[in-house]
Amino acid sequence: MSDATTVPTHRRRMSAGTWTLQIAVLAAAVAYMFPIYILINLSLKPPGGSAFPLEPAVRPTLENFFAAWNQALLGPALINSTIVTAASTIIVVICASLAAYPLARSTSRWSSATYYAFILGMIIPFQLAMVPLYTTFRDLGLLGTLPAMIIFYGGAQLPFAVFMYTTFMRNMQREYEEAAEIDGCGQLGKYWHIVLPMSRPITGTVVILTGIHVWNDFFAPLIYLSGGEGTVPIALYGFVGTYYAEWNLVFAGLILSALPLLIVYFAMQKNIIQGFAGGLKG
CATH class of the missing domain: 1.20.5 (Single alpha-helices involved in coiled-coils or other helix-helix interfaces)
Structure with missing residues (x-):
C-alpha cells in the first residue's frame, strides 16, 4: 500500500x-x-x-515601409553601411587571425606583453581617442568619407577579435601543423592552409559580432561622417526631431535595416554557436 x-x-x-x-x-x-x-x-x-x-x-x-525607404534614402544608406561593414569585417578577420596565430603559439615574454597590450585596447574607452582621431582624419582629408569609418572600425574591433582568435587557437590541436611542417610548409603556409580553415567557427563568431556592432553603431558615424555620406542609423535619425518623432517610420526603417543582418546570422548560425563553444572555453 x-x-x-x-x-x-x-x-x-x-x-x-x-x-x-x-x-x-x-x-x-x-x-x-x-x-x-x-x-x-x-x-x-x-x-x-x-x-x-x-x-x-x-x-x-505597409505604407510606412515605403515611406521610410524613400524619405530616409535607405537605399544609398544601406549600400554605405554594407561597404563599411564588409570592409571593416574583412580587415578585422585578416589582421586579427594573423596576429593571434603567433601569439597563440609563442611562449616568449614579448608575445605575452603584446597579447596583454591587445587586451588593454579592449579596456581603454573610445572617448579618450575621439578628438585625436577627429583631428587626424581632418588633416588627412578623410573626414566625412567611408574610408575613415573603415579605418576606425578596423582598429576599434581588432583587440576583441585578437582575444577571440588567440583563445581559440590555443585550444586547437597542433598535429596537422606539425605534419604540414614536416612536409616543408612554413609559418605562413601553416596559417593559410591549416590554421585559418580550422578557425572557421571563431571566424563566424567574429564576423557576426563585428558586423552587428559596425552596422548598428550611431555615435561614430555621427562624428566622423558629419556633412558626408550617411549610414543606416544616421538616415533613420532624420525621422527624430526636437519636438516631434515619426516613430512609425523609424520602426519600419529599423525592420528594413535589420533584414540583411538577420540573413547573415541565420546563414552563419552554426559557425557562431561552434565559435562561442570553442573560443570561450578554457
Missing part, C-alpha cells in the same frame, strides 16, 4: 515541477518577444494613428 501511494505523489510532484518550468519558460519568451511586438506593431500603424505601443494596429499598412 505504501508503494501504491508514493508513486502518484511522486508523479504529482514531477508534474508540478514541469508546469512551473513551462510557465517560467513561457514568461521568459513573452519578455523577449515584447520588444519585437512593439517594433512590428508600431511599424504597421497608419500615419496619424495612435502612437501607444501596446495598442494593436487596427488597420495595419
Whole structure:
C-alpha cells in the first residue's frame, strides 16, 4: 500500500515541477518577444494613428515601409553601411587571425606583453581617442568619407577579435601543423592552409559580432561622417526631431535595416554557436 501511494505523489510532484518550468519558460519568451511586438506593431500603424505601443494596429499598412525607404534614402544608406561593414569585417578577420596565430603559439615574454597590450585596447574607452582621431582624419582629408569609418572600425574591433582568435587557437590541436611542417610548409603556409580553415567557427563568431556592432553603431558615424555620406542609423535619425518623432517610420526603417543582418546570422548560425563553444572555453 505504501508503494501504491508514493508513486502518484511522486508523479504529482514531477508534474508540478514541469508546469512551473513551462510557465517560467513561457514568461521568459513573452519578455523577449515584447520588444519585437512593439517594433512590428508600431511599424504597421497608419500615419496619424495612435502612437501607444501596446495598442494593436487596427488597420495595419505597409505604407510606412515605403515611406521610410524613400524619405530616409535607405537605399544609398544601406549600400554605405554594407561597404563599411564588409570592409571593416574583412580587415578585422585578416589582421586579427594573423596576429593571434603567433601569439597563440609563442611562449616568449614579448608575445605575452603584446597579447596583454591587445587586451588593454579592449579596456581603454573610445572617448579618450575621439578628438585625436577627429583631428587626424581632418588633416588627412578623410573626414566625412567611408574610408575613415573603415579605418576606425578596423582598429576599434581588432583587440576583441585578437582575444577571440588567440583563445581559440590555443585550444586547437597542433598535429596537422606539425605534419604540414614536416612536409616543408612554413609559418605562413601553416596559417593559410591549416590554421585559418580550422578557425572557421571563431571566424563566424567574429564576423557576426563585428558586423552587428559596425552596422548598428550611431555615435561614430555621427562624428566622423558629419556633412558626408550617411549610414543606416544616421538616415533613420532624420525621422527624430526636437519636438516631434515619426516613430512609425523609424520602426519600419529599423525592420528594413535589420533584414540583411538577420540573413547573415541565420546563414552563419552554426559557425557562431561552434565559435562561442570553442573560443570561450578554457
